[in-house]
Amino acid sequence: MFMSIRSHMLLATGAVAAMLAFAPAHAQETVKIGLILPMTGGQASTGKQIDNAVKLYMQQNGDTVAGKKIEVILKDDAAVPDNTKRLAQELIVNDKVNFIAGFGVTPAALAAAPLATQAKVPEIVMAAGTSIITERSPYIVRTSFTLAQSSTIIGDWAAKNGIKKVATLTSDYAPGNDALNFFKQNFTAGGGEIVEEVKVPLQNPDFAPFLQRMKDSKPDAVFVFVPAGQGGNFMKQYAERGLDKSGIKVIGPGDVMDDDLLNGMGDAALGTVTAHLYSAAHPSAANKEFVAAYKKAFGSRPGFMAVGGYDGIRLIYEALKKTGGKTDGDALIAAMKGMKWESPRGPISIDPETRDIVQNIYIRKVEKVDGELYNVEFATFEAVKDSGKTKK
């Protein structure tokens, strides 16, 4: 009896001693990344793509960088900013993460910004696309895109390519308004005219009345931005109302024609012209390799969200290589500024002044390739900065 208690105590002290001896060394060897994504809810496809892409990159490049082991802690915020803030706090305070990353929607990225500043932890934005985000903390770096990048380009392109009158249909929330304003600014500056402007409520079930308004205003094209998930509904009802046959084109930033959803839309999507940072059909060796590896691992086509995640984790890896594994927030941010590399989407870099992404924007048209729908690129605007900031 006594013996057994003593032996237990011995074991216990032994275990404690072992933990004390190994724990600090272990903590030094691990770099933790808190990945906050919407894995459930309406934005879940964003979260899944980014999670997949991060896993893929780590499979391809190993989970050690500069002698440190990389550990990713995935948390689901369901795109609710209150959750994002709480999870970011838990990750920083309890798990002592060295990076927070992900952020499916703008409000989520903004909710975490003050925490990044306070804790001096780099916040890598892999999805959200409103211009203001990187201005909210000196520790935010973005690898996705801004709506200004794609909307200004499609505005310029439309004005130069014989589209005179445009009706706009955009969702009534921050990214929708960004898309609308930047498009309008460049399109009207190029001599175009907006004949109808409709803002659709975010939770909108039926597009019929709005589409009828579009049709009656007889434009050359309809500029559309709705959250990725609603694009399919929009295109189906657009075809149902016969807008495709009346010669009214659909143009917009590429979110509506996400590779993830494109095939579900059916032939109604054919001929749609959008401006965007990425297409699964981008003709480069790096992209072909990426698409093949992604398809093999997850059985589906990567979209632009996956590329944002793939480049985001790569940015973290490269920054750690530069600092020699040092996880000081300021050193990491300094290492990221001005970094350049060849992404599946083409050449990209991090603007040293704004910490935002600089990338090519492509004009693409939906075409059928091997029985599947793809956004086929036909014009390139090189090294586009976010005009939401350069204006100031």
Add this chain to the structure above:
Amino acid sequence: MTTLFTILFDGVAYGMLLFVLACGLAVTLGLMNFVNLAHGAFAMTGGYICAVLVNNSGWPFFTALPLAFVSAAAIGVLLERTLYRHLYTRSHLDQVLFTIGLTFMSVAAVDYIMGSSRIFIKLPAALEGQFDFFGVGIGRYRLMIIVICGLLTVALQLILAKTRFGSRLRAAVDDPRAASGLGINVPQVFAFTFAFGCGLAGLGGALSAEILGLDPYFPLKFMIYFLIVVTVGGSSSITGPFLASLLLGIGDVAGKYYVPKMGPFVIYTIMIVILIWRPNGLFGRTATR
């Protein structure tokens, strides 16, 4: 002028769809005095069953539609026998808590099984597009909705008013004790009615996928619409919800067309005005029990 008719047509189709989706709720709420907030979950079930049959198993759309009805009704009767019947005598608060819990469980379950992306049902080519009728654009799919829902409404009204089952149901609702004294099997009548309501919801869910979109959040997103229909229409008959659905459907579509800046507020404004004018709904009788 032709635009006015197109808007009217779209509004009627939208209203009819709302009616099929919501009338099961009107029956359970009004006739059985049971608050079933999980009604939308049955609609979603019907929608997903139809989508799986058509998209994955290659069934024709019109064969899958009745099956959406039957399977939602079957699930309804199963849940009624095992869970719901224990709550008939409980307070409305208990019923609300129980059914909202069921709704959340259904959302999580469908999210897990089917994924959270929006799903479309592959329609036969004959139902796609619009045709021109004296200058008025008529959507084929919406026309089909109006035909199916119109026939259903007439059939429902006939069943409730003219058949033996209808009079049994009304008797069971008005005074369950006297009704069972007369030899009416009240629990059986209720179970059947509940299942039928769920079946209608399932059919509505299958029909609505094309227009409203189908994802795991369907029951939560559209709960508010079902409740507005029942509140505005009153829940003691099906004529009330029917007229309310039409009014709201046309009001919503016309409002969004003519005053798009008002957005979804038109539907709420209609509701508030009607409720100030008739607090028990369009055809509500003042509570007698």
